[in-house]
Amino acid sequence: MSTLTVARSSQGPRYRGWVVPIVGIAVWWLAASQGFSDSGLLVSPGKVAVTAWEQVSSGQFWRAISASLARDLSGFFIGTTLGLVLGCLLGFSRLFERLVGPSFNTFKQISLFAWIPLISVWFGLGDVAKVVFLSLAALVPVVVNTCDGLRSVSPALLEVAKVYGFTRWQTIVGVMLPAALPSIFTGIYLALVYSWLATIGAEYLLVSGEGIGNALIDGSEHFMMDLVLFGMIVIGLVGWALNVLARRLERRMQRLYGILPR
Amino acid sequence: MPAIQSFSAQTPAAQQGNGLRLENISKHFSASADTRLQVLDNVQLDIAPGEFITIVGASGCGKSTLLRLILGLDEEFDGRILLDEKPIKGTGLERGIVFQDHRLFPWLTVEQNVAVGLKNAPLTPAQKRDTVREHIHLVGLQDFTESYPHQISGGMAQRVAIARGLVNRPSVLLLDEPFGALDALTRTRLQRELQNIWQHEKITMVHVTHDVDEAVYLGDRVVVMQPHPGRIRRIVDIDLPRPRNRSDARFIALRDDVLSDFAELS
Amino acid sequence: MARANAPALDAQSLPAKKRATIERLPAAPVRAPRRVPHAHTAKTAWRSRALNGALPWLLPLALLGLWYLGTERGWLSEQVLPPPAFVYQTLGDLITSGDLWLNASASLQRVLVGFLIGSSLGIGLGLAMGLSKTIEDYLLPTFNALVQIPVLGWMPFALLLFGIGEPLKYVLIAHAALVPVTLCTLQAFHEVPKRLLEVGRAYGFSQRQIVTDIVLPSAVAPIFTGLRLGFTKAWLSLVVVELLASSEGLGYLIAYGRQLFQLDLVMAAVVVVGTVGLLIDRGFEFIERRLNKGRTTTTRSLA
Numbered sequence: 001m002s003t004l005t006v007a008r009s010s011q012g013p014r015y016r017g018w019v020v021p022i023v024g025i026a027v028w029w030l031a032a033s034q035g036f037s038d039s040g041l042l043v044s045p046g047k048v049a050v051t052a053w054e055q056v057s058s059g060q061f062w063r064a065i066s067a068s069l070a071r072d073l074s075g076f077f078i079g080t081t082l083g084l085v086l087g088c089l090l091g092f093s094r095l096f097e098r099l100v101g102p103s104f105n106t107f108k109q110i111s112l113f114a115w116i117p118l119i120s121v122w123f124g125l126g127d128v129a130k131v132v133f134l135s136l137a138a139l140v141p142v143v144v145n146t147c148d149g150l151r152s153v154s155p156a157l158l159e160v161a162k163v164y165g166f167t168r169w170q171t172i173v174g175v176m177l178p179a180a181l182p183s184i185f186t187g188i189y190l191a192l193v194y195s196w197l198a199t200i201g202a203e204y205l206l207v208s209g210e211g212i213g214n215a216l217i218d219g220s221e222h223f224m225m226d227l228v229l230f231g232m233i234v235i236g237l238v239g240w241a242l243n244v245l246a247r248r249l250e251r252r253m254q255r256l257y258g259i260l261p262r
Numbered sequence: 263m264p265a266i267q268s269f270s271a272q273t274p275a276a277q278q279g280n281g282l283r284l285e286n287i288s289k290h291f292s293a294s295a296d297t298r299l300q301v302l303d304n305v306q307l308d309i310a311p312g313e314f315i316t317i318v319g320a321s322g323c324g325k326s327t328l329l330r331l332i333l334g335l336d337e338e339f340d341g342r343i344l345l346d347e348k349p350i351k352g353t354g355l356e357r358g359i360v361f362q363d364h365r366l367f368p369w370l371t372v373e374q375n376v377a378v379g380l381k382n383a384p385l386t387p388a389q390k391r392d393t394v395r396e397h398i399h400l401v402g403l404q405d406f407t408e409s410y411p412h413q414i415s416g417g418m419a420q421r422v423a424i425a426r427g428l429v430n431r432p433s434v435l436l437l438d439e440p441f442g443a444l445d446a447l448t449r450t451r452l453q454r455e456l457q458n459i460w461q462h463e464k465i466t467m468v469h470v471t472h473d474v475d476e477a478v479y480l481g482d483r484v485v486v487m488q489p490h491p492g493r494i495r496r497i498v499d500i501d502l503p504r505p506r507n508r509s510d511a512r513f514i515a516l517r518d519d520v521l522s523d524f525a526e527l528s
Numbered sequence: 529m530a531r532a533n534a535p536a537l538d539a540q541s542l543p544a545k546k547r548a549t550i551e552r553l554p555a556a557p558v559r560a561p562r563r564v565p566h567a568h569t570a571k572t573a574w575r576s577r578a579l580n581g582a583l584p585w586l587l588p589l590a591l592l593g594l595w596y597l598g599t600e601r602g603w604l605s606e607q608v609l610p611p612p613a614f615v616y617q618t619l620g621d622l623i624t625s626g627d628l629w630l631n632a633s634a635s636l637q638r639v640l641v642g643f644l645i646g647s648s649l650g651i652g653l654g655l656a657m658g659l660s661k662t663i664e665d666y667l668l669p670t671f672n673a674l675v676q677i678p679v680l681g682w683m684p685f686a687l688l689l690f691g692i693g694e695p696l697k698y699v700l701i702a703h704a705a706l707v708p709v710t711l712c713t714l715q716a717f718h719e720v721p722k723r724l725l726e727v728g729r730a731y732g733f734s735q736r737q738i739v740t741d742i743v744l745p746s747a748v749a750p751i752f753t754g755l756r757l758g759f760t761k762a763w764l765s766l767v768v769v770e771l772l773a774s775s776e777g778l779g780y781l782i783a784y785g786r787q788l789f790q791l792d793l794v795m796a797a798v799v800v801v802g803t804v805g806l807l808i809d810r811g812f813e814f815i816e817r818r819l820n821k822g823r824t825t826t827t828r829s830l831a
Contacts, residue, residue, distance in 0.1 A: 006714050008668055016662075017669030024670075041688055095583075102584035109809065110802035111767040114779075117786035117794050122608060159335060160365050163353050165382045174381070178369040200680045201768055213680075220684035228684045232677050239676035256369065256410070 043226045051226040052233070060215075065234065068211040071127060072199040075134020080191050082135065083142025087187070090143065091150025091180070092172060101147075108140045112198065116205045127209060130202045137198035141190035149183025150176055182253050189246050196238060282309040282332070282434050282466060286341035289327060300491035301327050302339070307485065307494065309468065311433075314460055316469045316481030320524065324492025325470045329436050332468065333359050345433060355383065358432035362439040364423040366411040372422050373398060373407040379429040397425040400459060417448035424456070428463060437469040441476070453479055457504065474524070478517045479506055486523050495523060610792040619796040627781075632800060635766060635777040638694070642701025643762045647755055650706040654713025654751075659739065664714075671710070679704045679765045683772070692773045697766070704765035705758035712754020716747035749819040756812035763805045778804075 008017075025045055031037075032044030055061035090097045090104070116133060123129035153176050161171045203213025212231055219227030287305040290298050302324045309315050317325045330336045332343055334353040343350050345357070358379070366375045376398055380390045398404055401421040403414075411419055420440055427435050440456075441449040453476055460467055471477050477484045481500055488495045498520055506513055592612060598604050599611035622628035653671075657664040679700055690696040720743050728738045770779020778801050785793030 006668070006672070006711050006718070008664065013665070016665040020666055020670045021673070098580065098583040099587055103587045106802070106806070109806045110798060111764045111805060113764065113768045113771060114782060114798045114801050116771065117782050118791070118798070121786060121789070121791060121794075156361070156363060156365050157367065160361075160367075160378070162335065163333065163359055164379055165353060165355055167382075170381065174378075175367070178367065181369070197678050197680060200678065204680065204683070204772060205768075216681070216684040220687045223688065225685075225688055228688060232681050232685060235678070235681040236673065236676040239678065240673075243676065 041225050048226045048229045052230045064210050064212050064215050068199055071130050072195055075131045076138045076195040079135035079138025080142050080188055083139040087143040087146025090147040112137055125206045125208045129206050133202050134195045134198050138191035138195040142187040145183045145187025149180030153179040193242055281311050283344040288341055289339040303491035303493045305494055311466055312464050314467045314482045316477035317485045318474055318477040319487035323487040323489035325487050326438055329438050329470055333357055333436055355430050356433045358427040358435045360423050360427045360437045360440045362442045364419040366419055366422055368411050371408050375422055376425045376429050379426040383430050393429055397429045401425045417444050434466045439471055474520050484520055614792040615795045618792040631777050631781050638697050639762050639766045642698045643705045643759055646702035646705030647709045647758050650709030651713050654710045657714050658717030675707055697769050700769050701762045701765050704761040708757040709754045713751050716750035720746050752816055752819050756816055
C-alpha cells in the first residue's frame with residue numbers, strides 16, 4: 001500500500017528523532033524574538049499558535065475544513081464508484097480492455113491539473129467544477145488498481161474454479177473479486193490520497209468558495225505567514241491521518257489474507 | 263527403445279462401472295510452423311474401478327499433461343478418454359483433482375474451502391454442510407475448520423485439498439504430485455493417510471509422482487512413463503498386501519525393478 | 529501464529545462406513561465446452577491479429593468523429609468546444625511560429641533543473657540516512673513529518689519566501705522530486721536481501737566492501753525507480769506551478785488560453801504536455817526494465 005513514509009530500521013534511542021524539530025523550533029523562536037529579519041515574514045512560533053487558536057475558536061477553521069472535506073469526499077465517492085465500474089469492466093472483459101484500455105492509459109498520462117482550465121470553462125469556478133476535478137483524481141487510481149488486480153488473479157485458482165464447474169458469474173464473484181480485493185483496496189486508498197491533494201490544488205486554481213486551500217492562498221496574498229503556517233500544519237495532519245488509516249487497513253488485510261497488498 | 267507394455271493378467275472384478283479407459287491418447291505442441299513437439303504418443307491404459315494407479319516418470323514424460331487431459335482442462339488431443347464407457351467432455355464433478363500447490367482460496371476458511379467442491383452440487387445446504395464436515399473429519403482436521411490457509415502448515419493445507427477433492431465423491435480422483443512440495447517426514451505421513459483414505463472411500467485414484475518409492479508404496483499398479491515422446495514404458499503389478507512395509511524384501515525388489523528403468527534412461 | 533500439526537490418521541480412527549452405503553452423487557450436469565475450437569490456419573491468425581490491432585483505435589476515432597459532428601452541427605458553441613480542425617491548426621501555428629518551442633523549452637528547462645537539484649539532494653539524503661543509522665535516527669522522523677505536507681501545501685509558503693520568479697519553480701519542482709527519490713533510496717538500503725549480506729559476512733567482507741560490493745549494486749534498481757517516480761511528480765508539479773504563477777511555459781500557455789477563452793490553444797497545449805510527459809516516462813521505463821532484469825520489484829507501492 002502506498003505509505004508516504006519509510007519506517008525506521010534501527011533500534012536507536014527514540015528521543016533522537018525529536019532533536020532536530022525541537023532545536024529547529026528553538027532556533028526559529030530565537031530568530032523571531034531577536035528581530036533577525038524585518039521582512040515581516042519571520043513570525044514567531046508563538047504567533048502561529050495564537051493564530052491557530054483564533055482560527056479554531058472563531059469557527060473559521062471548522063468552516064473551511066468542512067467545506068474542503070465535503071468537496072473532497074463527494075469527489076472521492078463519485079470517482080471511486082465510477083472507477084470501480086470502469087475497472088471491473090476492464091478487468092473482466094478482454095474485448096472492453098482492448099477497446100478502452102489503451103485510450104485510458106494515454107488519458108491517465110496527462111498531468112491531472114492540466115485538465116483544470118478545460119473543466120473551469122465547462123463547469124465554472126464553483127463547487128461543481130471542483131467536485132468534477134476531484135472525481136477525476138479519484139477515478140484514475142481506482143481504475144488502474146482494480147483492473148490490475150482482476151487481471152492478475154492467479155490462473156491456478158481460476159483452474160480450480162473451472163474444475164468445480166463454476167459458472168462465469170460464480171467465478172467472477174467467488175474467485176476473481178476476492179483475489180483482487182487487496183489491489184482494489186490499494187486503489188481506493190490512493191484515491192483518498194489523490195483526491196485530498198487535488199482538493200487543495202483545486203482551491204488554488206478555482207478560486208471561489210471556502211476551504212483550507214483558499215485560506216492558504218489568502219494568507220500568502222496578504223502576507224500573513226502565520227496563517228500560511230497554520231494551514232500547512234492542518235494539511236500535514238490530514239495527510240498523517242490518512243497514513244494511519246492506510247496502516248490500519250494494511251494490517252487488516254494481512255490478518256485476513258496472510259499476504260501484503262501490493 | 264521401443265515401448266513395452268504389459269497388462270496385469272487379471273483386471274480387478276468390475277464393481278459399479280466407473281472404469282477409466284485411455285485409448286490411443288496422443289498430443290503434440292506446435293512450437294512454430296514447422297516444429298512439432300510430441301508430448302504424448304499413443305498412451306493406452308485401462309483402469310479398473312476402485313484401483314489405485316501410480317504413474318512415475320522423469321520430468322517431461324507428459325504425466326502431468328496426461329492428468330490434465332483426463333481432468334478436462336485441456337481438450338486438444340487425439341484419441342479417446344472414456345469414463346464408465348462414456349467419452350469425457352470438459353471438466354466434470356465426477357473427476358476430482360488434488361494439485362501439487364494446494365490451491366486453496368486464501369480468503370476462505372478450511373471449511374469453506376472444502377465446500378467449494380460442492381459449489382454446484384445438487385444438494386441441500388444441510389446435506390452440503392454434513393458432507394463437508396464428514397470429509398474434514400476424514401482428513402483429521404476437525405479442529406481447524408475456522409482456520410485460514412495461511413495459518414496452517416503445508417501438509418495440513420494439502421489435506422484440506424484432498425478433502426476438497428473427495429467431498430463431491432468423484433468416480434476418479436486425480437493427484438498431481440500432491441506431496442511434492444512437502445518435506446520428507448510430512449510426505450511419508452501423508453502417504454500413509456492417503457492410503458487409509460483410499461481404502462476407506464474406495465474411489466479410483468490416479469496418482470502422479472516422480473518418487474518411485476511413493477509409487478510402489480501406494481499403487482496397485484505402477485505405470486512407468488518415459489519422455490521424448492511421452493509414452494508408457496511398462497506397467498508393473500504391485501502384488502503386495504496393505505499396509506505395505508518399505509523394508510520388506512519384496513517391496514525393495516519391486517522398487518529396484520522400477521528404478522532400474524530410470525538408470526537405463528539416464 | 530504457531531503452526532499446529534494435526535494427529536496422524538490410521539484406519540481404525542476413521543469413521544466406520546459400510547461399503548454398500550457409499551452413495552455417489554447424482555452425476556453433475558455435463559456442460560458443453562464453452563468455446564468451439566476452430567482450426568487455426570495462417571490466414572485466420574493474421575486476420576484476428578489485424579482486428580486486435582485495430583480495436584484500440586475505435587474509441588478515439590469514434591470520439592473524434594463525435595467531436596467533429598458536434599462542432600459541425602453546432603451542438604456546442606465554439607467557446608465550449610472548438611472544432612478539431614481548429615485545434616490542429618493552432619498546434620501547427622504554435623510549431624511554425626516558434627511559440628511551442630519557446631514555451632516547451634522553458635518548461636523542460638525548469639523541470640530538468642528542478643529535477644536534477646531535487647534528485648541529487650534526494651539521493652544524497654537517502655544515502656546518508658541509509659549508510660548511517662545515526663543520521664537516520666536524527667533525520668528520518670522529521671523528514672517523515674514534513675513529507676505529509678504535499679508540494680501544493682508548500683506553495684503559498686514558498687510564494688511568500690521566494691516571490692513569483694524562477695527560484696520558486698525550481699524550489700517546488702525540486703521538492704516534488706526530492707521526496708520520492710529520498711524515500712526510494714532509503715528503502716533500497718533497507719531492502720538489500722539479507723541473504724546476500726550474510727554471504728558477505730561469511731566471506732569476511734569488510735564493512736566498506738559490503739557497501740560497495742553488495743549494498744550499492746543491489747540498490748541501483750530501486751533508486752532508479754525512485755528517480756522515475758520523482759520525475760513524474762516533478763512534471764506534475766511543473767504544470768500546476770506554471771498554471772498558477774508563470775509568464776512562459778506549457779502550463780502558462782494553458783492558463784493564457786483559458787483566460788482568453790481560446791480553448792483550441794488550451795487543448796493544443798494539453799496535448800503537448802501529455803506527449804512530452806509520456807515520452808520521458810517511457811524513456812525511464814525502458815531503462816528501469818533493463819535494470820530490473822532478474823529482480824523482484826519492490827517499490828511499486830510508493831506511487
